[in-house]
Amino acid sequence: MKKSFEFEYEKWIAGTAFLTRKEKGAYMDLLCMQAEKGHMTLQEIKNILNGDFDCWEKLKSKFTEENGLYYNRKLESVKKDKKTKPEVIIDRSKIEQRIKDNKAKFYEDCKPYLEKYPKEMLRAFYNYWTELNKSNTKMKYELQQTFEINKRLATWARLDKDIIKTSTDVITYKELVYKFNQGETDIWDRYEPVTPGDKRSLWKRK
Numbered sequence: 001m002k003k004s005f006e007f008e009y010e011k012w013i014a015g016t017a018f019l020t021r022k023e024k025g026a027y028m029d030l031l032c033m034q035a036e037k038g039h040m041t042l043q044e045i046k047n048i049l050n051g052d053f054d055c056w057e058k059l060k061s062k063f064t065e066e067n068g069l070y071y072n073r074k075l076e077s078v079k080k081d082k083k084t085k086p087e088v089i090i091d092r093s094k095i096e097q098r099i100k101d102n103k104a105k106f107y108e109d110c111k112p113y114l115e116k117y118p119k120e121m122l123r124a125f126y127n128y129w130t131e132l133n134k135s136n137t138k139m140k141y142e143l144q145q146t147f148e149i150n151k152r153l154a155t156w157a158r159l160d161k162d163i164i165k166t167s168t169d170v171i172t173y174k175e176l177v178y179k180f181n182q183g184e185t186d187i188w189d190r191y192e193p194v195t196p197g198d199k200r201s202l203w204k205r206k
Contacts, residue, residue, distance in 0.1 A: 005035045006078045019058065026055040027062065031075055039069035095137055102139065103130050109149050117157060125156050170194065170204045 016024050026049050033048050034040060046053050063070040106129070110122050129141040129152070141147050171179075171191070179187045191203040 005031075005075060015062075022052060023055045023058055026052045027059050030059065030063070031072060034071055034075055039066070039071040041069060045070060099132070099137075099139065102142070106130055106139075106141065110153075113150075113153055117153060121157065121160055122153075124160075125153060170202050172202060173199060176203055 016027065019027065029048055030040070030045065033044070037044075040048070045056060049055060060070070062072055064073050107126060110126055113122060130139045132139055133143065176187055176191060190206060192206050193199055194202040194204050
């Protein structure tokens with residue numbers, strides 16, 4: 001298993017500008033040992049530096065001492081921020097569960113509109129807005145600054161050229177007459193022409 005820690009070379013160059021090459025090498029050895037073993041005792045530092053322990057006089061300002069143990073604060077923060085593989089897997093599973101839950105909720109939020117819009121249109125609407133982004137972390141509707149499902153559906157319906165053909169809220173003039181003859185005498189009050197002034201065009205629910 002490969003082990004590593006984040007190395008910001010620009011900060012390294014600036015932070016070690018007044019160190020000799022020997023001191024820089026000793027400093028790097030100590031950082032690598034901390035990454036591997038954690039906080040170090042002074043004796044461990046002596047063992048690591050061996051014949052170069054004279055470098056410690058300059059290097060000790062780079063380390064913090066707590067309870068007899070020394071460590072570099074910057075490296076400590078980098079190691080804490082870096083997630084282990086199991087943690088990444090756990091985070092991924094949480095994201096997938098959140099997407100699953102939100103997808104189910106979005107589906108339920110669309111259901112009440114089955115009475116107003118055709119099922120095929122709602123399915124296309126659902127598929128479009130639940131599409132995942134490239135990182136598979138969010139759905140398209142979650143990336144919008146605002147999202148009111150009723151308004152989005154109304155816009156979708158206006159742009160859907162097939163909605164007039166399939167919607168149960170739109171019927172022909174002949175169907176209106178048939179319903180009237182079947183006893184729905186208030187049918188003319190519930191519908192209006194899609195094209196104003198053209199009674200024999202399609203009619204829509206008011």
